[in-house]
Amino acid sequence: MLRLSTFSIAARCERTGMFGVAVSTAVPGVGTLCPFGAPGAGAVATQSWVNPYLGIDGVKLLAQGMSAEETLRKLLADDPGREDRQVGVVDSKGGSAAWTGSQCVPWAGHITGDNFSAQGNMLVGEATVEAMAEAFTKAEALDLPERLLVALEAGQAAGGDKRGKQSAAIKVYHTEEYPYCELRVDEHRYPVAELRRVFEVARHQLFPFVQGLPSRANVLGGIGDDVATMLLKPPPFRPGGGGGTV
Template sequence: MKFFYVLIFTFLFTINSQSQQVFSKKEPFAHTYSIVARDTITGEMGVAVQSNWFSVGSLVTWGKAGVGVVATQSFINPSFGPRGLALLENGLTPDLALKTLLQLDESREVRQLAILDVHGDVAAFTGKNCIEAAGHIVGDNFSVQANLMEKNTVWPAMAEAFKNAKGSLAERMMAAMEAAQKEGGDIRGKQSAAILVVKAKSTGNSWEDKVVDLRVEDHKNPIEEMRRLLTIHTAYEFMNQGDLAVETGNNALAKEHYMNAQKLNPDNLEMKYWYAITLANNGEMLEAKNILKELFKKNNKWKVLTPRLVKPGLLTISEKELQEILNL
């Protein structure tokens, strides 16, 4: 317990010695709606946001596998992201981390902040000077928060949508975002959005710790675009699983994964190509050739690529079968 208080004192002293955070007109805006949440099955943690401001995800959304996630918005104090995660990593609860950060900030009443940790504990704050409509709701393993909204029904709609949604954590957070926009969203309009999901436990490799990391920096319908990107992301996850199955020689499983990818992204030529290659490796040459013939008509470079797959072992058919494909 003594170490616990020493940790807080050290953190406070370090930050105060650098300078207290005071609101400035130069600080970035992120009048917005967001959600921080944890999946109780996988333990994954996520944060999602939308705003009528360029590249909102670059400052609002913060997360670290095995630690937690942070959303810092309204008149943003960007330091709340990395410092909040550092406090969680050093053993503070979200509530104590939030109070520590706000205590150091003389402009706390224009801030909005939400912090969630690896256990699903959550703390949120809406300053009394945040532009209305503004508020937050803390629920079981999640928090929704919004400011400068058209109506004060936005964040309650987000909470209900998240609780009732099915699917992955990213999909459930996406449902909350869509509910917010349907309810009116940001009174100024819409421009950018972001979704970040990190793993429950760190792998030790930062590039493996992010499950989803998507941004829409500038778009007339950022939530719709984010939904499209999330669908494509899921499709490529199936492609990645298919590639892994190919590496282990399980072409039947690869075929299944590639088919699932195509269902989500049916117009993607590359997904069709690798599905056809897998069919050929499985001995299903007739179906493979039908698909490849159509692909070659649309872009002959797929035909040029095909014989190059033999050397690395990605195409394991006979020379005769290869020539049949190249003669399509």
């Protein structure tokens, strides 16, 4: 299994009911294997000698109404490799739980609080996890995607992965089964900084579009004329810029 020596935060927004995960590591494509979530249920971050089924099965257990602690206990009981794992879980009520196995490479540990679990392994030091927890707590006025990004930026500034940097991702669910926000930097020299750049483009161009997509409650959706007009322009001429022309 791939060792995602990683720092991440799984969280819930009490105000909007969004759930999500932000993560960065010195391995390509972390967004494919670490962040999991579901609307109305919760979020799971799985890392170290990563077992993706802890995320897949964890979200299913949360959707059945299990608490974060119950979910984590069940996941670990069923995984003989638990000492190699690191997992953070947040449930529908904002409860949180985390596990750092004894075989995770130092520095490794976690901090849990209301509506979040911050965790990391193979880090420069515990300051990375402490910075994520503090930044998330202080940024409660922000919507969850940016709040997670602010926490990730704080973790990187405090040291991050002691091997270096390579990929980063944010995944957030709101009311629908598809993500409200799924942004990934799969391979980059400065992945968290690049994720911020991508986020700023998505803030202007993607999020307004997603808000008008079909939903379970409104099959037709409702893309506004202003959003449609904006998306007909070449990317560099839209708010936020980005992309290129033919």
